[in-house]
Amino acid sequence: MSKKPVEKKEPETTGHEWDGIQEFNNPLPRWWVWVFYLTIVWGIWYTIAYPAWPMIKGATAGYLGFSTRAEVADEIDRFKGMNSELEAQLASADLTALEQGSDLHNYAIQSGRATFATWCSQCHGSGAAGNVGYPNLLDNDWLWGGALEDIQTTVAHGIRSEDDDDTRYSEMPAFGDDYLSDEEIAQVVAYAMSLSPETKDAADMSLVADGAVVFADNCSSCHMEDGTGDRSQGAPNLTDAIWLFGDDKDTITSIVSEGPYGVMPAWSGKLTDSQINAVSAYVHQLGGGE
Amino acid sequence: MSDAPEQLYAPREPIFPKRVKGTFRSLKWWIMGLTLGVYYLAPWIRWDRGPNLPDQAILVDMANRRFFFFWIEIWPHEFYFIAGLLIMAGLGLFLFTSAAGRVWCGYTCPQTVWTDLMILVERWIEGDRNARIRLHRQKWDAEKIRKRIVKFIAWILIAVATGGAWVFYFADAPTLLMDLVTGQAHPLAYSTILVLTLTTFFFGGIAREQICIYACPWPRIQAAMMDEDTITIAYREWRGEPRGRGKKRDDLGDCIDCNACVAVCPMGIDIRDGQQMECITCGLCIDACDEMMVKVGKERGLIDYLALKDEAYERAGNQKIPVMKHLLRPRTILYTSLWTLVGVALTVAIFARPKVDVTIRPVRNPTYVTLSDGSIRNTYDVGVRNRHGEEWPYYFTLTDGSNLTVELEGSDKLVLVAPPDTEAKQRLYVVAPPGSETAKLDRSDLRIWVVDGVTGDRAHLDTVFNGKGR
Numbered sequence: 001m002s003k004k005p006v007e008k009k010e011p012e013t014t015g016h017e018w019d020g021i022q023e024f025n026n027p028l029p030r031w032w033v034w035v036f037y038l039t040i041v042w043g044i045w046y047t048i049a050y051p052a053w054p055m056i057k058g059a060t061a062g063y064l065g066f067s068t069r070a071e072v073a074d075e076i077d078r079f080k081g082m083n084s085e086l087e088a089q090l091a092s093a094d095l096t097a098l099e100q101g102s103d104l105h106n107y108a109i110q111s112g113r114a115t116f117a118t119w120c121s122q123c124h125g126s127g128a129a130g131n132v133g134y135p136n137l138l139d140n141d142w143l144w145g146g147a148l149e150d151i152q153t154t155v156a157h158g159i160r161s162e163d164d165d166d167t168r169y170s171e172m173p174a175f176g177d178d179y180l181s182d183e184e185i186a187q188v189v190a191y192a193m194s195l196s197p198e199t200k201d202a203a204d205m206s207l208v209a210d211g212a213v214v215f216a217d218n219c220s221s222c223h224m225e226d227g228t229g230d231r232s233q234g235a236p237n238l239t240d241a242i243w244l245f246g247d248d249k250d251t252i253t254s255i256v257s258e259g260p261y262g263v264m265p266a267w268s269g270k271l272t273d274s275q276i277n278a279v280s281a282y283v284h285q286l287g288g289g290e
Numbered sequence: 291m292s293d294a295p296e297q298l299y300a301p302r303e304p305i306f307p308k309r310v311k312g313t314f315r316s317l318k319w320w321i322m323g324l325t326l327g328v329y330y331l332a333p334w335i336r337w338d339r340g341p342n343l344p345d346q347a348i349l350v351d352m353a354n355r356r357f358f359f360f361w362i363e364i365w366p367h368e369f370y371f372i373a374g375l376l377i378m379a380g381l382g383l384f385l386f387t388s389a390a391g392r393v394w395c396g397y398t399c400p401q402t403v404w405t406d407l408m409i410l411v412e413r414w415i416e417g418d419r420n421a422r423i424r425l426h427r428q429k430w431d432a433e434k435i436r437k438r439i440v441k442f443i444a445w446i447l448i449a450v451a452t453g454g455a456w457v458f459y460f461a462d463a464p465t466l467l468m469d470l471v472t473g474q475a476h477p478l479a480y481s482t483i484l485v486l487t488l489t490t491f492f493f494g495g496i497a498r499e500q501i502c503i504y505a506c507p508w509p510r511i512q513a514a515m516m517d518e519d520t521i522t523i524a525y526r527e528w529r530g531e532p533r534g535r536g537k538k539r540d541d542l543g544d545c546i547d548c549n550a551c552v553a554v555c556p557m558g559i560d561i562r563d564g565q566q567m568e569c570i571t572c573g574l575c576i577d578a579c580d581e582m583m584v585k586v587g588k589e590r591g592l593i594d595y596l597a598l599k600d601e602a603y604e605r606a607g608n609q610k611i612p613v614m615k616h617l618l619r620p621r622t623i624l625y626t627s628l629w630t631l632v633g634v635a636l637t638v639a640i641f642a643r644p645k646v647d648v649t650i651r652p653v654r655n656p657t658y659v660t661l662s663d664g665s666i667r668n669t670y671d672v673g674v675r676n677r678h679g680e681e682w683p684y685y686f687t688l689t690d691g692s693n694l695t696v697e698l699e700g701s702d703k704l705v706l707v708a709p710p711d712t713e714a715k716q717r718l719y720v721v722a723p724p725g726s727e728t729a730k731l732d733r734s735d736l737r738i739w740v741v742d743g744v745t746g747d748r749a750h751l752d753t754v755f756n757g758k759g760r
Contacts, residue, residue, distance in 0.1 A: 027300035029500060100700055127655030138669075141662040197664045197724060241664035241724070285699075287659065287669065287719065 083107065091274035095148045095281050105281070112282025115275045119267070128286050133245055133262055138287045141242045143234045144168055146290040150231075152280040158266030159234065167266055170222070170233040176257025179218065187211035188219065189252050195227045198241040202249065304426060305499065305558035307409055308419035308550075312577025321397050322406055330451065333458035337361075340679030342710035350460050356711070362640060363677055365713075374636040378629055385625035387515040389617050390595075391522035395509070396572035401501050404452070404494035405556065408445055415441045419553055445495040446487070453486030499557045503568055518598035519616045523571045525551075525562045525593050528605045533562075544592050550582050551575035551593055561593055571595075646684070646749035647675040648740045650718075657756040664724035668755050673715045674740065676708035683707050683743030686718060688736075694728060694755070695721045696738070705743065720755060732759035 014023045047053060050062040061067075080087075086107045098105045117126060123134040130136035135143060144154050154168060161167040175185060186204075191211025193203035216225065222235040229237035236244065245251050245260065267276055283289070335347035337360055344351065349358040357364040357372070364371050386393050395402060416422050416437050428434050457479045458466060469475035470483075493501050502509060516522070530545030545562070552560045554575060557568040561575045579593040597616050604610065653669040661667055676682040686704045688696050698704045699717040708714035720736065722729040736755040741748050 027298055029504060030299040030301045031500075032504065033299050125655075127653070129656035129659065136659065138656070138659045139661050139667075198660075237662070240662035241660055242662055287667070287717075 087274050090277050091272065093277060095152065095277055095284075098281060108278045108281040109285065111275070112278035112280070115271065115279040116282055119271065120279065123264075128283065133260070135244060136242070137283050139242060140288045140290075141237065141240055142231065142288070142290070143236055143244075145231045146284070146288055148280060148284050148289070151283055151289070152276065154264065155271075155276050155280050155283075156266065156268040159262065159264040161263065161266040164266030164268065168234060170235065171261065172222070172235075172255075172259045174257060174259035175218065180214065180256075184210075184214045185253060185256050188214040189249060189256055191215050192219075192227070192238050192252060192256075193247075193249065195239045196241060196243070196247070198243065199247045199252075302500065303558060305556065306419045306422045306426070307556045307574070308553040308578075309413060310550075310554040310574050310578045310581070312574075312580060314573030315577050318397060318406065318572065318574075322403050325398060325400075325403050326407070330455045333455065333463045343679040344462060346462055348459060349462075352460060354711075365675065365677075368643075371636060371640065374632055374639075378632050378636070381625055381629040381632065384515055385622060385629060387512050388517070388520060388625060389622050390571075391516060391520050392509070392512060392569070392571045395502065395512075395570035399570075401493060401506070402570065402572070404448075404490060405498045407448060408494045408498075409556070411444045411448065412441055415444065442495075445491055449487040449490035449494075450483065452490040453483035456486050457482050499568065502557070502570060509567065515621075517621070519619055521595050521597050521613070521616055522565055523561060523569060523573065523576065523593065524565060524596040524598075524601070526591070526596070526604070527562070528601070530562070530592050544583070544588050546582065546586060548582050550578040554578040644749055645745070645747045646740055646742050647677070648684070648749055648751055649673040649675075650738065650751040650753050652753055652756070653717075658758070660758075661721070664729075666722045666724075666729040666757055668720050668722075668736075670718045670720065670738075670753065671715060672706070672718045672738075672740075672751070673713050674706055674708050675713045676711065678710060680710050681707055682710075684714075685741040685743055687739045687741065688720070689739065693723060693726055694736075695723075697721070722755065722757065728755055729757050730760065731757045733757065 012025045014025045016023050047060075048062065049064045050066050051059045052062065053060040086104055089104055090108055090111070093104065093108075095108075098108060116124075116128070121128075124130050124137055125134075128137040130138075135141075140146070142150070144150055144159070157164045157166045157168060159168045160171075173179060175188075176182075180188070187207040187210040189211070190204040190207035191214070193199040194205070194208045194211075215223075215227070220227075222233050223229050223238055224235075227238040229235045243252070244262075245255055267279075271279070332348050333346065336345050337347035337358075338345050339358075343363075344358060346358065347360050349356075351358065355366045383394055412422070416425050425434055425437060454470070457470075461479070466475060466479065470479060497505075526544075530543045532541065532543055533545035533547040534542045535547050536542070551562070552575075554577070555561070556572065556574065557570060559566050559568045561569065573595070576591075576593050576595070580590040583590050583592055597611070599616070600611055649672065651671045653671060657668070659667045659669070672686070674682075674684045676684075684706045686696060686698055686706065688694055696704065697719040698706060699719070701716075706714055706716050718738070720738075728734050733754045733756050736753050738751045738753065739748055740751065
């Protein structure tokens with residue numbers, strides 16, 4: 001018969017004791033230490049292989065030559081390469097023949113959106129809603145025409161641009177200098193306001209009849225006798241609800257007196273043909289294109 | 291220091307679990323068969339969804355950002371269903387742990403299941419415990435090398451199958467299998483298989499219990515969910531001690547000190563030392579002990595599923611506390627209720643998904659546009675989510691009798707045709723006539739109706755119309 005006492009296996013202690021508190025010794029598995037050494041070896045290799053140690057003029061380059069900047073550049077080149085065919089097609093494309101939903105159309109719109117945000121949004125606004133003196137591109141009112149080729153010409157050659165001989169050009173005289181008296185200006189402003197549904201309630205009706213005569217003598221050659229304007233000269237339609245500089249009497253008076261002179265740069269030298277086509281297609285589909 | 295420095299690091303002591311028969315071993319075989327069967331076969335179940343949708347029952351389509359599960363299709367914006375399932379999995383784990391300790395670890399954890407499988411294969415090739423110990427001590431002769439090579443090859447085959455099965459959840463299984471065999475599959479598929487092969491081989495074959503003891507955080511967290519009613523595995527010390535071998539047992543307890551419980555333990559512990567951190571409560575020691583107790587004509591259950599409370603109770607000479615008394619307590623009832631609550635909420639949510647799933651976002655840059663005739667136009671980005679496997683038309687209208695007009699970019703008929711299994715987006719214009727109340731008001735409510743062009747189901751979108759405010 002073998003009767004043996006139960007040996008309670010207490011873990012060994014490290015031998016330290018402070019105020020009766022002892023520390024158990026639960027040894028870690030040996031492979032943990034090997035993993036630890038392995039991480040040190042890995043760490044040394046990593047600092048040699050990749051950019052790591054800060055020096056005076058920048059970090060060590062690492063023998064693998066890895067660089068996030070170069071990776072981004074590679075990615076950009078890769079996408080440019082993937083888009084090069086569409087880019088070439090777009091440069092010579094007939095915009096009116098772009099098929100809605102086709103790859104080329106999608107590419108044009110997306111590329112145009114980026115171009116617009118970069119080069120056009122400063123004046124026309126990021127949502128293309130324009131600003132005082134800078135036309136709203138979302139509405140259906142166009143100074144020089146809202147068809148695709150009109151927009152394309154405007155983008156390429158600009159308006160009153162000094163850099164481009166083919167730029168769209170016209171100039172409204174400053175009628176306050178010598179042409180018209182203050183009284184005549186007040187009359188013609190009242191007449192102009194009476195034409196637009198937006199301002200006719202505010203027009204001084206007592207001056208309208210005289211204003212009509214001043215208008216016929218001085219303004220109708222560009223703005224037409226009925227005030228509907230002339231796109232070939234960039235002369236705005238005065239009978240619609242849209243006023244580029246503002247629809248109050250003071251603003252309209254100062255426009256007639258001093259003459260507006262809005263300038264848009266010609267983009268043909270600065271943007272590529274495909275970018276010009278892209279941004280034209282983009283603007284055309286914003287809601288007002290003709 | 292007076293004492294010589296202790297060993298800070300100890301070599302692993304190899305464990306050779308002995309084969310055992312019994313209730314819990316059978317249960318473990320069944321669970322292993324079920325879990326492995328589901329894992330390996332699930333991607334091969336076919337499910338017809340029509341021409342433009344995948345016909346794999348369970349598919350995580352990363353490229354198209356879709357998750358298919360039989361009749362359910364989940365889009366990325368519905369990821370909360372997955373989050374909900376994870377919450378349920380978490381609560382379920384809490385419930386089982388507080389009720390029955392580490393049952394997850396002992397029966398269903400992949401680490402346990404695959405280790406079990408690897409040990410099974412090892413036993414076929416190298417023999418049972420004693421043969422394996424002998425082989426372990428044996429010199430590297432031809433027999434040992436042969437057996438080790440055969441075993442490693444078998445393990446690698448299992449590991450490759452494990453890694454291979456995983457990738458089938460992410461692509462059409464038959465196509466991917468052909469691509470894998472012919473070498474045309476995506477490099478990511480091969481590298482995933484390689485990584486999972488290595489982890490399966492290493493974790494299940496070599497590292498085994500080391501993963502549970504040193505790598506897994508779950509055993510440490512589990513302690514927080516256990517209390518004195520939690521059923522874990524325990525040795526009835528008051529019945530077994532003093533232990534000893536021999537026929538004359540007048541001074542001895544029921545434990546015959548046969549070490550059967552130690553020999554079968556996959557974690558290499560002696561359950562008679564009490565509940566230990568390493569114990570995964572797999573129940574194999576119960577099977578081993580019961581077998582011996584029956585052989586020597588004693589009552590089963592010297593090692594048993596017991597709660598901490600039972601000890602004092604049984605020592606005082608009482609009968610065992612019924613299991614239900616342990617199970618039914620505020621903690622488990624709370625976990626069950628929370629689990630059910632999330633489950634019911636998810637079920638309701640999945641059946642309450644709208645038939646016509648549409649979105650609208652007013653464009654606020656600018657809020658409105660004045661047109662040349664003085665009318666006011668608002669722009670909206672609308673989207674329709676077409677879950678069908680074919681093109682589907684959706685019509686847009688305003689409430690009858692509205693004085694506003696509506697236009698849809700690219701369509702004269704106000705119809706947006708969504709491609710199969712795609713969210714189609716388009717711009718919608720709403721125009722208020724010049725001088726109308728809507729044009730003048732700062733903002734007014736607007737309701738847009740969307741009609742499913744095939745079924746006629748309707749949904750509405752409530753948004754606002756911004757006017758001039760003067």
